[in-house]
Amino acid sequence: MTFKNEYxxxxxxxxxxxxxxxxxxxxxxxxxxESLEPVVxxxxxxxxxxxxxxxxxxxxxxxxxxxxxxDAGNVQVxxxxxxxxxxxxxxxxxxxxxxxxxxxSVIKFLGFEQIFKNSLTGLPIGGGKGGSDFDPKGKxxxxxxxxxQSFMTxxxxxxxxxxxxxxGDIGTGAREIGYMYGQYKRIRNEFTGVLxxxxxxxxxxxxxxxxTGYGLCYFTQEMLAAAGKDFAGKTVVISGSGxxxxxxxxxxxxxxxxxxxxxxxxxxxxxxxxxxxxxIKRLKEVERKRISEYPKEVxxxxxxxxxxxxxxxxxxxxxxxATQNEIDEESAKKLVANGCIAVAEGANMxxxxxxxxxxxxxxxxFGPAKAANAGGVATxxxxxxxNSMRLSWTFExxxxxxxxxxxxIYRNVAKAAADYGLEGNFAAGANxxxxxxxxxxxxxxxxxY
Numbered sequence: 001m002t003f004k005n006e007y008x009x010x011x012x013x014x015x016x017x018x019x020x021x022x023x024x025x026x027x028x029x030x031x032x033x034e035s036l037e038p039v040v041x042x043x044x045x046x047x048x049x050x051x052x053x054x055x056x057x058x059x060x061x062x063x064x065x066x067x068x069x070x071d072a073g074n075v076q077v078x079x080x081x082x083x084x085x086x087x088x089x090x091x092x093x094x095x096x097x098x099x100x101x102x103x104x105s106v107i108k109f110l111g112f113e114q115i116f117k118n119s120l121t122g123l124p125i126g127g128g129k130g131g132s133d134f135d136p137k138g139k140x141x142x143x144x145x146x147x148x149q150s151f152m153t154x155x156x157x158x159x160x161x162x163x164x165x166x167x168g169d170i171g172t173g174a175r176e177i178g179y180m181y182g183q184y185k186r187i188r189n190e191f192t193g194v195l196x197x198x199x200x201x202x203x204x205x206x207x208x209x210x211x212t213g214y215g216l217c218y219f220t221q222e223m224l225a226a227a228g229k230d231f232a233g234k235t236v237v238i239s240g241s242g243x244x245x246x247x248x249x250x251x252x253x254x255x256x257x258x259x260x261x262x263x264x265x266x267x268x269x270x271x272x273x274x275x276x277x278x279x280i281k282r283l284k285e286v287e288r289k290r291i292s293e294y295p296k297e298v299x300x301x302x303x304x305x306x307x308x309x310x311x312x313x314x315x316x317x318x319x320x321x322a323t324q325n326e327i328d329e330e331s332a333k334k335l336v337a338n339g340c341i342a343v344a345e346g347a348n349m350x351x352x353x354x355x356x357x358x359x360x361x362x363x364x365x366f367g368p369a370k371a372a373n374a375g376g377v378a379t380x381x382x383x384x385x386x387n388s389m390r391l392s393w394t395f396e397x398x399x400x401x402x403x404x405x406x407x408x409i410y411r412n413v414a415k416a417a418a419d420y421g422l423e424g425n426f427a428a429g430a431n432x433x434x435x436x437x438x439x440x441x442x443x444x445x446x447x448x449y
Contacts, residue, residue: 001030005040007047008033015056022105024324024349028112029056031353035431038420043439050447051439058111060084063104064154066132068146080151082130083111084164088441091162092128093118093377093384095169095197098176101323102131109324110169110348114377116434117370120409123381128164130155136171148179156184161192161387167380168197170242170323174204193387196380200392205383207398208376212346213247214399215375216319216367218406220344221255223365223426224317226414229341232256237315239263239307240322241284241291244346244373248319250277261313263322264291268310271301314338321346329354336362345369356427371413371430378405 003009015029033052040047066078081104084092094114097107107129115127132151136144159166168177177197184194198204207214217231224230234257238245241262249259258274264284269275269291279297283289295301311318311331318340320327324347327335332355335343343359344367345351351359351366359366379402386392393401416436417429 001034003034003037005037008037008040008052011052011056014053018057019105019108022108024105024109025112027353028109028349031427032112032116032431032435035428036435038422039432039435042420045443046439049443051442054442055086055115055435055438056112058083058085058108059087060158061104061108062155062158066134066147066151066154068143068150070143071140078132078134078147080130080132080154081107082155082158082164082166083107083128084158085111085127085129086115086438087126088438088445089119090124090126092164093125093167093380094127094129095131095167096172096176096180097129097131097169098134098136098171099131100133100135102133106324107131113348113370115438116431117374118377118381119434119437120371120412120430121374121378121381121405122408123378123405125165125377125381125384128166130166131169134171136176141175144176145179148176149183152180152183153187155180156187159184159194161194161384165193165380165384166195167377168243173197173243174199193384196383198383203383203387205379205386205398206393206395207402208379208383209243210247210250210399211379211402212244212373212376213249213321214251215378215402215406216244216248216321216344216346216372217251217255218375218403219367219372219410220317220319220342222407222410223344223367224342226410227365230255231317234258234316235260235314236317236319237261237310237313238319238321238346239268239310239326239350240320240347241280242321244376245319245321246277246280246284248321248346249275249280252317252319253277257317260315261310262291263307263310265307266290266292267303267305268307268313269294269301269303270313271298273300275301311335312338316341318343319346320350322350323347324349325352327351327355329358331355332358336364340364343367344372346373348373360425360427366426368427368430370434371409371426374409375402375406378402
């Protein structure tokens with residue numbers, strides 16, 4: 001990372017010194033700090049108050065052992081994390097990721113990103129993230145339950161409806177949230193909105209499952225509309241086949257596009273006739289099978305091992321919805337060469353800095369994750385509101401609120417970019433707009449925050 005501003009260069013150097021061997025976290029911090037250079041030049045009061053120095057350091061980090069017994073009676077040990085990064089505008093809010101790749105760097109990068117994403121929603125939620133290196137794939141329901149109960153036995157000491165409200169993420173769906181919620185309620189003797197992503201039967205919100213994918217498309221549609229374009233008649237490639245990807249594909253299709261490729265960790269499918277979402281939903285949501293099974297049922301499709309090749313599929317719009325750093329510089333150049341006009345991030349930080357530079361230098365519309373995938377956490381906050389009021393809104397009511405939020409996010413991001421001389425740079429605009437709200441709240445509350 002290179003900085004023109006001496007203060008930001010020093011902040012980043014300090015972060016690197018304190019957090020060695022945490023590449024994902026350092027990447028996330030560096031990307032944000034680069035965007036804040038025009039803000040720092042215009043707002044010396046923020047520098048004097050040490051806002052950025054404080055913002056890059058989590059308010060609290062919790063690392064704990066998770067012991068559980070597998071079906072064979074063997075004791076297994078995993079590591080649990082929760083980083084509560086910033087509570088200036090509300091209780092910590094962010095998902096729980098269950099995946100073998102989870103470590104302190106991954107959780108810290110996600111928690112740091114969550115500060116700005118949550119700020120952009122306009123709702124009163126701070127930034128945090130948690131998870132474990134436990135892999136739910138291939139585990140029985142009983143094993144998943146015992147892990148989740150052990151995980152929550154420790155985590156429950158540090159969360160609450162007005163303190164920290166975790167949600168789902170990779171590996172953490174309705175099943176895992178249910179087991180965690182049951183254990184929290186058992187220990188704390190409270191029926192409260194401490195987790196989001198819950199089943200509808202005990203306080204979940206309609207449209208939560210669809211929210212991140214739908215919100216991604218609402219943001220993308222607004223971004224396209226501002227450039228005189230839309231989804232109608234466009235070809236779309238979506239990486240991933242989990243919750244975000246499936247419902248991004250569903251909404252993109254409803255908006256008139258044709259989704260021709262999706263993936264999972266084993267490889268990707270290409271279906272020139274348009275992906276059959278009914279088959280994808282059954283394979284991934286019901287049968288929990290690999291996406292390689294899709295061509296066995298849909299003759300028009302092919303499966304290719306390996307994930308990165310999906311970005312070589314010709315498309316107008318690319319929606320990366322799998323994981324961090326999945327689009328590198330080479331993949332970005334393939335998208336450009338194939339005539340892609342827009343990339344919007346459904347996953348967290350799925351494009352490397354080099355890839356983003358390729359998009360921007362070639363005039364592609366680029367929707368950064370902090371803005372484009374904020375629909376999930378926004379609807380989680382709407383679930384929190386319903387829990388607090390002991391009310392339940394209809395699917396249509398939640399979806400309408402979600403769309404309004406995503407439209408407003410786009411407009412605020414675009415305005416912030418223009419206000420600071422970076423018109424059209426939505427990556428910078430998202431960082432600036434998200435930062436300014438948090439910075440003002442921190443300054444009002446004094447050095448303690």
